[in-house]
Amino acid sequence: MTATVSTVSGTATPGPTASDTATPLHPDAHWWRQAAVYQIYPRSFSDANGDGMGDLPGVTARMDYLSDLGIDAIWLSPFYPSALADGGYDVDDYRNVDPRLGSLDDFDAMAAAAHAAGIRIIVDVVPNHSSDRHEWFKAALASAPGSPERARYHFLEGLPDGLGDDGGLPPSDWPSHFGGGAWTRVVEAAGPRAGQLGQWYLHLFAREQPDFNWDHPEVREDFHTTLRFWADRGVDGFRIDVAHGLAKDMSLPLRSKPALEILVDDGSDPLFDRDDVHEIFAGWRSVLNEYDPPKAAVAEAWVPFTERRLKYARPTELGQAFNFDLLQAPFAAAEFRSIAEKCLTEAAASGASSTWVFSNHDVVRHASRYAFPDGSTQKDLEAWLLADGASPTLDLARGLRRARAATLFMLGLPGSAYLYQGEELGLFEVADLPVDSLQDPTWFRTGNTVKGRDGCRVPLPWSSFEPYFGFGGTPWLPQPAWFGPLAAAAQDGAAGSTLEMYRAALALRRELQSEESLEWLASPAAEVVHYRRPNGWQVITNFGAAPAQLPSGVDLAKLVLSSGGTDTPAVGAGTEAVAGTIEGETTLWLAP
Numbered sequence: 001m002t003a004t005v006s007t008v009s010g011t012a013t014p015g016p017t018a019s020d021t022a023t024p025l026h027p028d029a030h031w032w033r034q035a036a037v038y039q040i041y042p043r044s045f046s047d048a049n050g051d052g053m054g055d056l057p058g059v060t061a062r063m064d065y066l067s068d069l070g071i072d073a074i075w076l077s078p079f080y081p082s083a084l085a086d087g088g089y090d091v092d093d094y095r096n097v098d099p100r101l102g103s104l105d106d107f108d109a110m111a112a113a114a115h116a117a118g119i120r121i122i123v124d125v126v127p128n129h130s131s132d133r134h135e136w137f138k139a140a141l142a143s144a145p146g147s148p149e150r151a152r153y154h155f156l157e158g159l160p161d162g163l164g165d166d167g168g169l170p171p172s173d174w175p176s177h178f179g180g181g182a183w184t185r186v187v188e189a190a191g192p193r194a195g196q197l198g199q200w201y202l203h204l205f206a207r208e209q210p211d212f213n214w215d216h217p218e219v220r221e222d223f224h225t226t227l228r229f230w231a232d233r234g235v236d237g238f239r240i241d242v243a244h245g246l247a248k249d250m251s252l253p254l255r256s257k258p259a260l261e262i263l264v265d266d267g268s269d270p271l272f273d274r275d276d277v278h279e280i281f282a283g284w285r286s287v288l289n290e291y292d293p294p295k296a297a298v299a300e301a302w303v304p305f306t307e308r309r310l311k312y313a314r315p316t317e318l319g320q321a322f323n324f325d326l327l328q329a330p331f332a333a334a335e336f337r338s339i340a341e342k343c344l345t346e347a348a349a350s351g352a353s354s355t356w357v358f359s360n361h362d363v364v365r366h367a368s369r370y371a372f373p374d375g376s377t378q379k380d381l382e383a384w385l386l387a388d389g390a391s392p393t394l395d396l397a398r399g400l401r402r403a404r405a406a407t408l409f410m411l412g413l414p415g416s417a418y419l420y421q422g423e424e425l426g427l428f429e430v431a432d433l434p435v436d437s438l439q440d441p442t443w444f445r446t447g448n449t450v451k452g453r454d455g456c457r458v459p460l461p462w463s464s465f466e467p468y469f470g471f472g473g474t475p476w477l478p479q480p481a482w483f484g485p486l487a488a489a490a491q492d493g494a495a496g497s498t499l500e501m502y503r504a505a506l507a508l509r510r511e512l513q514s515e516e517s518l519e520w521l522a523s524p525a526a527e528v529v530h531y532r533r534p535n536g537w538q539v540i541t542n543f544g545a546a547p548a549q550l551p552s553g554v555d556l557a558k559l560v561l562s563s564g565g566t567d568t569p570a571v572g573a574g575t576e577a578v579a580g581t582i583e584g585e586t587t588l589w590l591a592p
């Protein structure tokens with residue numbers, strides 16, 4: 001075999017012991033380290049009661065599908081009571097279920113079904129902000145400035161507007177993530193200014209999402225209660241929304257920050273990735289460690305990749321943080337290789353396990369992203385959405401081919417793979433949703449100039465011929481006709497389908513995953529990346545468009561899976577690797 005270029009070593013994951021295996025869900029404290037986690041966006045997954053909105057009984061009803069897919073855990077985006085100003089990330093009550101999505105009993109039934117199928121459950125915790133319908137925020141609005149009720153959020157006096165109103169301008173220039181400013185002024189209900197415009201409250205996201213004041217002990221305590229509430233109900237892990245945003249520098253005068261990007265990530269940013277956020281998560285780890293096995297957690301922290309990101313993932317904090325680097329990278333050998341190498345090295349050094357993700361409910365689906373002309377930017381994606389997908393014309397066959405190759409590259413790596421519902425069907429972004437169906441606050445807060453994220457949230461197609469492709473009632477976002485052939489039932493058992501490729505990969509991945517390490521192997525072509533796991537499994541990806549020479553010594557008799565074209569068999573040696581070559585934009589898996 002070709003010479004070793006570099007090695008990353010990590011922690012061995014202990015397997016189940018004989019006594020562990022008595023139940024389908026053996027109490028392995030390390031289950032999350034190399035788990036395949038499937039993200040369910042509940043409103044769009046499966047609608048059991050026919051009201052057009054996916055629900056928890058819909059998830060329960062699809063448990064066989066999830067089990068056949070071969071995932072280890074599901075992560076549920078918020079299913080809590082919510083006005084859906086931001087798709088459920090505006091939470092009214094952290095310890096309940098939105099009646100449109102079911103009840104706590106439905107949650108328990110879903111959790112029991114998942115656990116019986118050997119599937120663990122991760123729920124989303126949204127600690128940066130509540131909804132404006134949360135009882136604490138309603139109490140804050142009903143109370144006077146300076147009251148204890150206001151202290152759980154960030155209420156401040158405004159600045160003079162020079163036109164006679166001493167508080168007519170917002171307290172700072174901070175923008176909101178979804179467009180517009182991050183402050184909204186209230187009409188006071190109590191106190192000397194009752195009936196008049198008064199203080200401003202902070203919302204880094206939509207107006208309906210007031211930010212909590214994490215210096216307040218009741219806020220801290222209440223989230224511990226929420227963690228225990230769901231942990232006691234059998235939840236196995238938590239995904240922490242905007243984890244890097246909780247600790248803020250609110251000392252007056254507030255510092256100017258006209259853009260939300262972290263320009264210098266050294267802890268000095270007033271809003272994100274401040275050092276004192278870690279004390280919050282150390283407290284959470286103590287709560288999570290009250291359970292045996294300890295509950296898992298993963299931080300959503302969009303911070304640059306330095307050792308600062310890894311702090312969230314330390315064993316003394318959450319255990320994992322999302323690495324969005326591959327998601328943001330072009331489909332290219334050098335980028336993929338160096339990102340994977342860096343993530344693995346840093347994870348091993350910090351005691352975390354790495355995470356990988358290509359798609360989620362916030363980004364354009366990766367089968368579409370990879371179909372753009374090379375060099376396209378986020379702005380190009382936004383312009384394409386605004387043009388209803390009319391320009392540029394995407395090369396969808398290429399996008400799907402690359403997406404499949406990227407997925408197999410990623411599923412072979414040590415660490416956890418986070419998959420987004422529908423990617424196993426090779427779904428593309430729905431770019432031409434009618435504007436009157438759009439629901440993302442981005443669309444409204446940018447004055448209809450940025451469409452936002454609805455195109456990756458369209459309810460799933462389950463069968464080609466049933467009404468609404470078997471989703472349930474009239475979907476809350478309309479499904480395009482091209483969903484039909486991509487429906488799960490249409491791909492079930494179809495050789496070469498994306499669904500069958502995911503199933504085969506996830507089944508084989510259970511053999512492939514071993515010690516959290518890999519060896520990068522030399523390859524004769526710059527476009528080809530080749531690695532080997534300690535147990536001998538090999539993964540080879542050709543990122544180039546043209547066929548390339550395979551590394552010497554590769555024994556194609558060991559080929560067990562190829563990402564090859566949808567018209568060729570996914571399993572076994574198809575036309576993807578013959579006569580010492582590997583087809584363009586293809587990944588091969590070789591067994592030991």
Ligand code: NOJ
Pocket residue numbers: 086089126205241242300361362
């Ligand atoms: C990140 C979530 O993934 C996104 O959907 C949401 O809009 C923001 N956080 C605000 O909660």
